[in-house]
Structure formats: C-alpha cells, structure tokens
C-alpha cells in the first residue's frame with residue numbers, strides 16, 4: 001500500500017502532535033536508506049582475509065580504519081580527529097625474544113625452568129636476579145605488605161581483576177625484587193604476540209617487575225618451603241604503534257542543541273591471526289562497524305538534520321581490553337558533559353544465539369540503568385524489533401563493553417547486541433557469509449530511528465534510580481557539576 005503525500009503529512013503531524021511523542025521521527029524516514037545489501041557489501045570487505053583479522057596493531061587494522069574513514073568522507077561527515085577522521089594514539093608495541101627470558105624455580109633439590117611461552121612479563125626494565133627466597137602471600141596481604149618482602153620474590157595468586165599485574169604493581173607499598181603472579185588458567189596471558197605500551201600509563205620508576213606465571217609445575221613448586229627463584233629477563237624490542245579511532249560528526253541543526261552530542265560506536269578491531277588462522281571477526285564486531293557506517297550515510301543523506309549533533313566512531317583495541325573507548329574517555333573530542341548519550345553496537349548480525357534463535361530482537365546492556373533504552377524500545381516498535389533484557393548478561397556485560405568508559409564518567413551509555421553468545425564467537429569461522437543481513441538491516445534501522453529520537457529530543461536521557469546504576473548516576477551528577 002502506498003500512502004498519498006497528504007496522508008503522510010497528516011500522519012506526521014498527528015504523531016508530532018501526540019503527547020510525549022514530540023521527539024519521534026516518522027517510521028518512513030532516513031532509516032529506510034539502510035539496506036541489507038549495503039551492510040553485506042561493507043562487511044565482505046572488512047572481514048575479508050586480506051585484512052587478516054584486524055588485530056591491534058596490524059596493517060589489516062590500518063586498512064580497515066582507512067576504509068571506514070573513506071565511508072565517512074563519502075557520507076559527508078565532518079572529520080573530528082587530529083589527523084582527518086583519525087584520532088591517533090601514539091603508543092609502542094613491545095616484544096621480547098624467547099632467548100631473553102629465563103626464569104627458574106628451585107625447590108626440594110629440583111630446578112624447574114619456566115619457558116617463555118608459559119609466562120607473561122610485560123615490563124621493559126631488565127631483571128638479573130640470582131637465587132632469591134620466596135615469600136607467599138594472598139592478594140590482600142601483598143597489598144598491605146611492608147619491608148619484610150623487600151628484595152624478596154613475592155608470590156601471589158592472581159586476583160580476578162582486569163590488568164591484575166598492573167593493578168598489583170601500582171598498589172604495592174613494598175619493594176620486592178620480583179613479583180610472581182600465579183595464573184595457571186592463563187587469564188592474564190597476552191593475546192597475540194607482545195604487548196602495547198601507552199606512554200601516558202607507564203610503570204612508575206622503581207616499580208617492581210611482575211611476571212605472570214602460567215606454568216602449573218612451577219606454580220606447584222612455589223608452594224613448598226625453602227623455594228628460591230632466579231631470573232634473567234632482557235629488555236624487549238620496542239616499535240612505534242599508531243592506533244586510531246575513526247571519528248566523524250553529523251552537525252545538528254538546532255542553534256543550541258547542535259553543541260550537544262549523541263555518540264554511536266562499534267569496535268573495528270578483532271583478534272588478528274591466532275595459531276596461524278585468520279580470525280575475521282565478521283559478527284564481532286564487523287557487524288557493528290558497518291552499521292555505524294550505514295547509519296551515518298543514511299542520516300547524512302537526509303535533508304532534515306537532527307537537532308543535536310551525532311558522533312560516529314569506530315574504535316580500536318576492544319579485544320585487548322576496551323583500549324580505544326578508554327582512550328577516547330581520557331581524550332574526548334567533544335565535551336563529555338555535552339555528550340547526552342552513547343550507544344555502542346556489538347554482534348548484531350548473527351541470529352543463531354547460543355541460547356536459541358534471536359530474530360527480530362535485540363538486547364541491551366544496563367537495560368534499566370538509564371532512559372536510553374526507552375528511545376530504542378519505541379524505535380523497535382516502529383521497525384519490528386523487540387528489545388529485551390537478558391536476565392544475566394544485560395547487567396554482566398555492561399562493564400565489559402565499549403560503553404563502559406563513557407558510563408564511568410557519567411554519560412548514559414549502553415551496548416546493543418542481538419546475541420551475546422554465538423557458535424563461532426572468537427573462533428576462526430566468524431565469517432561474513434553467516435550473518436542474517438535482512439534481520440541486521442532491521443536492527444540497524446531501529447538504531448538509526450532511536451538515535452534520531454535522542455538527537456531530536458530537547459530533554460537529555462537520564463540515569464535511573466536502580467541500585468546498580470548508582471555509581472554512574474553519581475558520576476553523571478559530578479559531570480554536570482551538581
């Protein structure tokens with residue numbers, strides 16, 4: 001059925017006149033420009049083998065960044081980086097040769113040599129340590145330890161916190177010669193070769209070197225009395241690593257509101273090459289990335305500009321620990337207090353959720369933490385998508401996705417996904433041919449509509465009063481100077 005122009009105008013004016021619906025754009029709008037074919041086209045390039053899994057850092061990641069920037073340019077977005085569309089983080093990549101690492105544990109007359117591959121030693125300063133006595137402590141005891149461990153080898157089970165080695169290093173009051181963090185489950189092992197160094201977050205001078213030990217035999221030997229540890233660890237090779245967020249902005253039309261911002265992001269990195277296999281990361285998170293590209297193109301092509309400005313951003317380094325979003329949080333291009341909402345997209349192409357098919361549905365992290373989901377629920381009603389709260393994962397993943405950096409500073413920020421878990425998650429077969437593009441187009445249209453509604457609403461989204469949102473609500477008050 002086709003509606004006549006006058007019927008459309010009438011429908012539009014009716015919906016605009018309805019109470020509480022002032023912000024909603026009609027369902028037939030810029031979002032209709034979003035097509036399954038376009039999403040598939042972009043993704044077939046970004047997740048092709050040529051890009052070698054877009055590891056951080058890699059040539060494949062740089063190629064992806066250039067492609068995304070080209071699409072933002074094509075859409076006519078304003079460049080918002082320090083180098084055109086690129087926000088550049090000038091970091092270093094460090095890698096140590098296996099020959100520059102020896103660590104031995106002597107216990108009960110036996111010597112166990114820990115291979116380089118069974119330890120993670122992400123520090124630059126060289127260590128030369130003869131057989132030295134071991135002091136074993138719990139994580140809490142280690143944090144409180146005084147001079148009794150100075151010059152000793154401090155052995156501590158790794159706490160289940162992100163970046164445990166850095167956290168312990170920075171919190172230690174004592175000056176042990178070496179810290180051995182026991183992590184036989186490999187939770188704090190480097191993903192990929194070497195590690196990244198952010199020059200703004202280097203270890204303080206004199207900080208203890210922390211070796212994370214993944215070797216079960218050596219870990220067991222460290223349990224016995226009279227154990228000593230010896231180590232010779234050389235300086236790693238360092239090279240410059242230029243990491244880039246890709247940022248474009250669609251300027252708002254409202255004279256006052258255009259200086260406020262709604263952010264849409266997705267991470268464009270993935271795992272690179274692991275065990276000789278390219279991990280293409282089509283759903284994770286090529287899908288979110290191409291949705292950002294096509295929403296930008298659709299909204300920028302519309303004659304009617306949103307009232308607020310919309311910031312489109314592709315993030316680096318999510319797979320290594322939310323690096324790109326955290327970098328943006330520390331180096332915001334647009335004032336955070338003027339950033340009214342942030343929506344991050346993750347895994348929106350696969351409908352074969354590990355817990356059952358998810359067609360015509362999407363879920364959000366922090367589902368009842370702020371009023372942002374309300375806009376998306378309404379947008380979902382207009383685009384045939386049901387938004388739902390996952391009983392466990394909606395809360396659990398709130399702090400594990402790229403929305404976290406902005407939420408921490410008080411900006412209402414969420415991650416939208418179709419499936420939290422899917423069969424090829426972080427596997428070598430997360431390929432573009434396996435996505436449901438018709439469903440993905442529907443989800444992407446919903447996001448475009450929701451984004452427009454937030455951008456057109458003169459009222460800002462707010463954190464709610466649910467207890468789990470309390471720290472973010474508090475951060476929000478601080479951000480606004482309340």
Ligand SMILES: [Zn+2]
Pocket residue numbers: 267284285318346347
């Ligand atoms: Zn992801």
